[in-house]
Amino acid sequence: MFYYEFMQRAFWAGACIAILAPVLGVFLMLRRQAMLPDTLAHISLAGVALGIVIKITPEWTAMAVALIGAVMMEWLRRSYKSYSEISVAILMTGGLSVAVLLMSMQHSINKGFTAYLFGSIVAVTQEALYVMTGITVIGLFLIWWYRRPLYLMTFDEDCAQTSGVPVRGLSIAFNILAGMVVATMIPITGVLMVSALVILPAALATKLGRSFGQTILIAMTIGVFGVFSGLFSSYELNTPSGASIAFILLLTLICGLGLMRLLKYLKRRRNEFEQSFTIQPTVSVPQPISANEHLKES
């Protein structure tokens, strides 16, 4: 499998996004922005279509459009603070409508679009690999550097702001990073499966982790497991890589949650069983007279 250069590239790119995407996912999920990756992916589809129409590398135009979308998303989230889901609806439909309009202008691009929608392991070019590696290194460094303000902002924006965290700037910067990551993920996972890799590992990790640091590490581990197994099965079974990764991550989530429930049930049963043997007798039993007292009495 690793004899093929495209597989080497796919695994390298997969490793990059599998480490970074779930970390972003933990923050996004806790900030109730779980739909952000999906929205940005749909927006970047318009960028892909634009790139093909104006004959510029689609990855670059997709990233540019995703970045604009990320900033707009933050602006809309603040404008509709009580109904932040509205920003998802507005941008997702906006991105898709532009993409479809551009596609209708040039019928020849429809075929190539399938790879962007569902992901393809052969779609990772050498150029895209360099970009992915760069974004992963920069992204991980930025998250590590700003881990504490990000943590506090994720816990409560008001508390973070009064503690001196520049919440607005940090929030926009975080969305921009998410936009860059989503745009680079598209060749492997496909537009429709992006949120699987971002959110599914985070969904399980937040249940398993006892601390925030532990949650991040668990999410990364699940992400790497899902991507590598997905790419492997995609190669062996000739299935789209995005769908394979998403399916394995979904199975992992279901198994993980099921196992947690089972362990909780067994623990409860064990406690009930132990309690049934530790009930103290309520009736006092007369104690036998000791040997000395017996002698005294006699």
Next chain:
Amino acid sequence: MTLVHMQDVSFGYEDRPILQNVHIDVQPGEWLVVMGSNGASKTTTLRLMLGLLKPWHGQVSRQESISIGYVPQQVSAFNVGFPSTVYELVSSSCDTSPRFSKVPKQEKEAIVWRVLQEVGMQELAHQRIGNLSGGQKQRLCIARALALQPDLLVLDEPTTGMDTESRKGFYDLISHHVKQHGRSVVMVTHHWEEVRKYADRSITLERKENVGWRCFTTSSCKGHFGQGHALQS
């Protein structure tokens, strides 16, 4: 030396005014209680004070480089099962504040443990915050605010979920911080009878119907400073 100065502040949501010409000064080392019935815009007043909302008219100024510890009425992260330990959350205050940038790690850890001890949560330090009870979550928020070593503590109904005994302990703790460390406190509460012996001053937000829109005025009880609240309407 006023820590926070609110002058002629008016504010509303959409086109509906709810606060008119509010004047509040917070002095160093004073304990100010904000009262009012439900919907009297007490939280809004605090959020204006903190700079989380921009006033329609008037001016809100805070002393430069002031450190503020804020305990909100509700923290939504508790509802989504935030995966963090008590210790992680409390220490995050020290880690993000510019005030602690040059403080050695051991000293920061000592502050966190001391604050946890003060709120009686030392033994729960490594518990996941999602597993805490309502009262414990409230104490955790207070510990997080205290760990900042703030000049001003802004507490929005901090005793929610606490029993009478815990409330008494809480007032003693805050009183200790006011008297020993010179911190200022602005606290929203409905338990005036309990808190009056500790507080220096109170402000009551009142609804005024006869001006045609919802307008709140402030009034004060006698306090050490004898000024600071009056509203012109």
